[in-house]
Amino acid sequence: MSATRSLTPDQIVAYHRDGYLRIPGFMDADELGPIQQAIADDPSIGGRLATIHDGSEKTVHDYLGWVRHEDDWLGTCTRLERIVEGAATLIGEPVYHFHSKIVQKPAKRSGKVVWHQDYGGWYQDGCLMPDMLTCIIALTQATQESGCLHMLRGSHKMGRLDRIRDDHAYANINPAREAALLERFEDVAVEMQPGDGLFFHGNVVHSSGNNLADHNRILLELSYNGVSNAPVFDNQEHHALKDMEIAPDNALRDGAFGGVFTKTPICDLNDPSDEGYTIFVRDSFPDLS
Numbered sequence: 001m002s003a004t005r006s007l008t009p010d011q012i013v014a015y016h017r018d019g020y021l022r023i024p025g026f027m028d029a030d031e032l033g034p035i036q037q038a039i040a041d042d043p044s045i046g047g048r049l050a051t052i053h054d055g056s057e058k059t060v061h062d063y064l065g066w067v068r069h070e071d072d073w074l075g076t077c078t079r080l081e082r083i084v085e086g087a088a089t090l091i092g093e094p095v096y097h098f099h100s101k102i103v104q105k106p107a108k109r110s111g112k113v114v115w116h117q118d119y120g121g122w123y124q125d126g127c128l129m130p131d132m133l134t135c136i137i138a139l140t141q142a143t144q145e146s147g148c149l150h151m152l153r154g155s156h157k158m159g160r161l162d163r164i165r166d167d168h169a170y171a172n173i174n175p176a177r178e179a180a181l182l183e184r185f186e187d188v189a190v191e192m193q194p195g196d197g198l199f200f201h202g203n204v205v206h207s208s209g210n211n212l213a214d215h216n217r218i219l220l221e222l223s224y225n226g227v228s229n230a231p232v233f234d235n236q237e238h239h240a241l242k243d244m245e246i247a248p249d250n251a252l253r254d255g256a257f258g259g260v261f262t263k264t265p266i267c268d269l270n271d272p273s274d275e276g277y278t279i280f281v282r283d284s285f286p287d288l289s
Helices: 009-018 029-041 073-078 081-091 119-124 175-184
Strands: 020-023 050-053 060-066 095-105 113-116 132-138 149-152 170-172 187-190 197-201 206-208 217-226
Touching: 009 020, 009 081, 029 073, 060 073, 073 217, 081 095, 081 132, 081 197, 081 217, 113 170, 113 175
Parallel strands: none
Antiparallel strands: 020 197, 050 060, 060 095, 095 217, 113 206, 132 197, 132 217, 149 187, 149 206
């Protein structure tokens, strides 16, 4: 990773203290231009953007998901040096790509996402340790009006919280515990401009609000796992350790990719037999154990 993109000691300390790290200008406009233009030209991304109900607040989000990566823009960004090496630095060991998604919060109709931890689901997949994180890249503005993420600063230090099953998913925290969390931990609205990056720990409690703006809020969410932490449960082949050739940090800027959505296999989120389906739809999952 080039010196201008490496995480600084202060940034590493801030991540472990707060559970997240926002990096303004993490990706440049010329790097993001191809994917932003591709989405503008084809908002449904060839009909593969799937609308999914997410959680107990009647949330509606549009998702595009993938668990494997090729050499188009999508797969190259998934393997980009500053992202992969940043994740490895923060986790403390080499990482592999766990899964990723584009999340579109539709204007005026998205609903909100309840407070939750990502590791609650990843533990359910069979990962023994919370040595996992997500790197978000903002493709559009993410403001409080458009439903930006909120983080409870330092909440990752509590460890894993059990999720309560509702009619749709394991997405919510015991109400008494949640009330106490909101009293104890600072609620930080993480507003982002296009190209800003955000690394956040699998155990940090986070949420997002309704999109009241007149534009869709779109985030690229890339999740990584430590190589020693692959799931121990069956039926997790899509989350198994995968070889990943790191793409040079200048690959997107230099156009070293073939198309945008042309090669990386996209999950069919309307097909329960698709290998990535249960990442997004967890109705049939067993109780946590």
